[in-house]
Amino acid sequence: MKDKEIDDILKKAAETPHRVDPALLDRVTASLGASLGPVRPLPPPWILATGAILVCAAIALAGAARLGLSGFRELSGLQRVLIFPALAIQIGLAATVCVRERIPGSRRAVAPGLLLAACCVSLLAVFAVLFHDYATERFVHQGVTCLVAGLLHAVPAALAIALLLRRGFAVNPVAAGLAAGTLAGLAGLGMLELHCANFEAPHLMLWHTAVVPVAAAAGALLASFVRSLRPSRALL
């Protein structure tokens, strides 16, 4: 039996007319008509993504400028050339995924979970290749300080992203939360790379990188909580 034959059988089976109660459709029409007005479609996704990238860059730069740019000053040319473009690429990709998760029916280039994993792995690889000081002096104390500072900058980034994409509609709120959290975490990490002058490899690989998955997990959890509060919208 060939595909064409299966296709014909399915086609024939699908042709059976399916009727919906006209009264139900009238009720739906009347209900929508009651609040029908012109709406402004969302701007193109690339505009929203660019806005999200600028928001992240602005928060990272403003935070680092306030706390001091000692990290950037201490980095070598090679380190700067590798770290910041890598971060920029990740932020660009995360912004694109984040915007697409808020527009139903968009093409999904990368799943948010895969995006998070890819960001973490590439950050670990960049830090492992560039930094070879394996000392762990005041590992926990300094680490927690950096993690908290990174997350504190991820919070305003997340709020600004939520504001920018407030007109979007996430069909999978957890995935959208994960993507937004990843993007906000990258903004926090960007601030840390500009500010923190502790170049011990374990410090960077654990505490700096951790900002991204922690922010992503917080975004997903928050979205899941909000979704659980959402009531059913049936008319009757």
Next chain:
Amino acid sequence: MRTAAVGGTANGARHSADIGDNWVSRYSPMCLDNHPEQLMARYQQGDLAAASALIQHLSPQLHRFFLADFGSRGDADDLLQETWMRIHEARHTYRPGEPLLPWLYAIARHIRVDHYRRAQRRTAREAQLDDASSPAPAFPGPSAAAPDLEALLAPLPESQREVIRMLKIAGMSLDEVARATSSSVGSVKQKAHRAYERLRERLIVMGFGKGSPGGVS
């Protein structure tokens, strides 16, 4: 090529044949000549006739989409209403010029998932859900003109059923199904391929084909 077999528009679901006489008498017949994408663009501009035409035009396939999963007409009615409410709230997220069906089915899937989640919380309805998900209807014999679509698809896993329904009932392309299900075209092709493999076995057992293997390349 299998893609051609599973990816083409299967029926006239996009056309206006389903629009009832009821509607024609009340709203402009100009809507009948418009594509859903054009109707949606006019709906965004606040045109009630376009909104009504869209509802009349797309509700049968959406209702069928829900009915296949839940088995109960009441549940399908509720989900259909809820879907239109969400579509109304989110209508500004549709971008004119983009295909409408992936956008619409992405929202419909979201409503269905939410409904599953709520239903699972209610233990009283678990048995009912189990009944709905089991392959209940019996196949008619090969002498029948065509088997019931849902009975034919019932043995397939939900993800494969969903893909076949979108391709064959909604007449969506592979790319549109990928958009609606937030997956890749490759993943949709793979699901359709596996579904066709299972359907082939099933149909041969039912005596619809001669049993020639292959065909899905």
